[in-house]
Amino acid sequence: MKIVGVSACTVGIAHTYLAQQKIEDAAKKIGDEVKIETQGTIGTENALKKEEIKEADIVLLAVDVKISGEERFKGKKIVKVSTETAIKSPNKLVAKLHEIVEKKN
Secondary structure (H helix, E strand, O other): OEEEEEEEOOOOOHHHHHHHHHHHHHHHHOOOEEEEEEEEOOEEEOOOOHHHHHHOOEEEEEEOOOOOOHHHHOOOOEEEEOHHHHHHOHHHHHHHHHHHHHHHO
16 A cells, blocks of 8 residues: 655644654555655655655645645545644554555545
């Protein structure tokens, strides 16, 4: 499965990057392709390309604040959670993404 997403916390430092790492690790562990863009105090890093978004099965927004560029995901299945959820339960979160995609198909 291909997952793309954005992580962003209120301060834009620790939780943004922790969420990104936890999601990527959990998804890769079960063989998913994953790329999480971060939006923090130093701007956008690991920016998603149009092609990556187009090819994704699902979009995960692990965010505590309004993000820029959310309109890029129009027409995609989007799941929005807090960064805390992504950090504390990344394996359950990725499993839930699989359930959602499988129901859609």
